[in-house]
Amino acid sequence: MTFDEIVGDARIMAILRGLPPAETLSLATRLWDAGVTVLEIPLARPHGLDALRHVAAAAAERGLIVGAGTVVTPDAARAAADAGARYTVAPGLDLTVLAASLHAGLPHLPGVGTASEVGLAVAAGCRWLKAFPAGALGPGWISALHGPFPDVRFVATGGLSVSDVPAFLDAGTAVVALGSALADPDQRAQLADVL
Template sequence: MILDILRADRALTVVRAPRIEDPAALCRALASGGIRTVEFTFTTPEVERIVAESVATAADHGAVVGVGTVTDEAKAEAAIAAGARFLVTPGLHEGVAAVAREAGIPFLLGALSPSEVMRAMEWGAAAVKIFPASLVGPGYLKDLRGPFPDVAFVPSGGVHAGTAADWVAAGALAVTAGSSVVSAAAIEAGQWQAIREQAKTFSAAVHGV
């Protein structure tokens, strides 16, 4: 299901903030703006509470909530226990992949080189997160698509509304929106309407509208 939603929305949002008091309102703002896949990260305090609250209100906000910056098995298990619907790693980690497979949870493994892409797919990744995307650019992804035409690629890091469509044109399944859509300051201030509008702008850009 996660790939179907990513294929439709062409985007997911990674959220990094020192405090998120109302994660349900945040998810609702993003989903209503056209980005339903929301990745909270282990760099955010109380991420397990945030995920649990978001998942509990999923029928209200319509978002699919997962956890990123999963760097070891313990974090993977904690994220799944909190209700995460998918996991994301910054790089390759066989232990995280094993935990996710055992739980039947889809996961995105971070990779950059062709060898890393091959390893990610060998371990059962639903998609491969190209990170840091800003280091290589859309042309690099287009080259990767040559030997890996069937891999679902999701560039992450430095992608914004001005470059999103270029990544999709190069073969990305979806792209990751970060602080350009959902900043820590906007979350702190509860600026849900502003976040919704930023999500709408990014969504329009990624669809080439």
């Protein structure tokens, strides 16, 4: 499976961070019902691995998949695969984590914040990259990096709200990831406007 297949025509990725497994599954279900099908469960928080297991099992019943986020070690990549993740996401570019994810059969989305990191990721075979922290980088960063790297598909992540989505999409971002914004019921209600 590739990120092209994982993402399809989705424009929003949901990051379900730090909730107990039952609450994570409840939020995932509401998001799936609303049309958000690309989900990431970060492993770095308490309950992360258990939440991933619960949501991955429920996703499989719907014919959907879930990824593991904050995968920063090769061991975490292997644990994510064992828990049912179908892809991994990291805040930075670590070639050992990339290799471990690929070895486990999981596409990997490494985080980048500089042109040098984008270049290294592309040289390592990555076409989809996580622009992180996107809130600090801004939409102009995406536009600027598309000049030298026109084939890269960016997932803007970090510090974004639903109201930021249009500017990032207009700048050429393939997908905008929302995490903390999803804890706000008002922003969740606005998701329909950007889906």
